[in-house]
Amino acid sequence: MNYLKVDSVALAFNGRNILQSVYLNCRQGEVIGLLGRNGCGKSSLLKIIFGTLNADHKYVSINDEFIHKGYLNNRIAYLPQHNYLPAGVKIEKLARILVDPKLWDDFIQIPVYRNKFNKTISSLSGGELRQLETMIIIHSRAEFILLDEPFTHISPIQADEFKPVIRACAKHKGIIVTDHQYHNILDVSDKIILLTDGVTKHLTNHEELITYGYLSGIN
Numbered sequence: 001m002n003y004l005k006v007d008s009v010a011l012a013f014n015g016r017n018i019l020q021s022v023y024l025n026c027r028q029g030e031v032i033g034l035l036g037r038n039g040c041g042k043s044s045l046l047k048i049i050f051g052t053l054n055a056d057h058k059y060v061s062i063n064d065e066f067i068h069k070g071y072l073n074n075r076i077a078y079l080p081q082h083n084y085l086p087a088g089v090k091i092e093k094l095a096r097i098l099v100d101p102k103l104w105d106d107f108i109q110i111p112v113y114r115n116k117f118n119k120t121i122s123s124l125s126g127g128e129l130r131q132l133e134t135m136i137i138i139h140s141r142a143e144f145i146l147l148d149e150p151f152t153h154i155s156p157i158q159a160d161e162f163k164p165v166i167r168a169c170a171k172h173k174g175i176i177v178t179d180h181q182y183h184n185i186l187d188v189s190d191k192i193i194l195l196t197d198g199v200t201k202h203l204t205n206h207e208e209l210i211t212y213g214y215l216s217g218i219n
């Protein structure tokens with residue numbers, strides 16, 4: 001069973017501490033939900049794990065082997081907050097490059113792909129594009145998947161279709177997912193980590209979202 005360990009992450013921008021004591025573990029078969037207020041450093045943390053943002057300090061390992069750049073060797077894949085697929089390219093062409101051949105049969109059953117595979121990326125709506133981007137990353141060759149706001153622009157009914165796909169994929173991979181649609185994160189995750197004041201809090205129950213000031217408690 002593969003496991004990803006992230007420890008001792010420290011990050012400051014212009015002398016302002018963003019992350020100072022970040023620790024998390026994610027093993028294959030598990031979905032970790034990462035919650036936190038706007039600007040608390042969730043995207044920065046995912047980029048540090050992926051290797052595209054340099055931290056002041058970090059320890060990232062897979063099976064206790066130090067990983068300098070997660071994007072190397074297809075070990076970690078990352079869905080960025082903003083769209084990443086090139087607009088003018090045919091969807092099927094991109095999928096054949098990016099999807100793991102072992103997962104191809106599952107991937108082509110996904111409605112957004114089945115209905116649009118012969119179209120170009122630019123012909124998709126915002127929500128269709130987000131679904132496709134997320135599904136391509138989830139079905140990539142990587143062992144660990146980092147998802148930054150996969151539910152943004154997705155309608156509730158499609159989010160409900162989407163969550164079982166994330167769960168099914170987590171049988172073979174470890175997934176870290178963040179989104180402000182916290183209900184979806186609570187539904188899909190095995191464990192919840194709250195990022196607050198640069199520190200990771202490993203929650204033992206959902207009421208702690210109120211205790212730590214993430215939810216107001218009046219909803």
Ligand SMILES: Nc1ncnc2c1ncn2[C@@H]1O[C@H](COP(=O)(O)OP(=O)(O)OP(=O)(O)O)[C@@H](O)[C@H]1O
Pocket residue numbers: 013014018036037038039040041042043044045
């Ligand atoms: N390149 C940068 N230079 C300076 N400050 C930055 C840079 N990138 C991010 N920041 C700051 O670091 C903090 C954390 O940003 P980050 O995008 O990681 O937050 P987040 O938790 O993902 O926020 P959101 O939920 O709003 O997307 C923010 O205050 C942001 O303004």
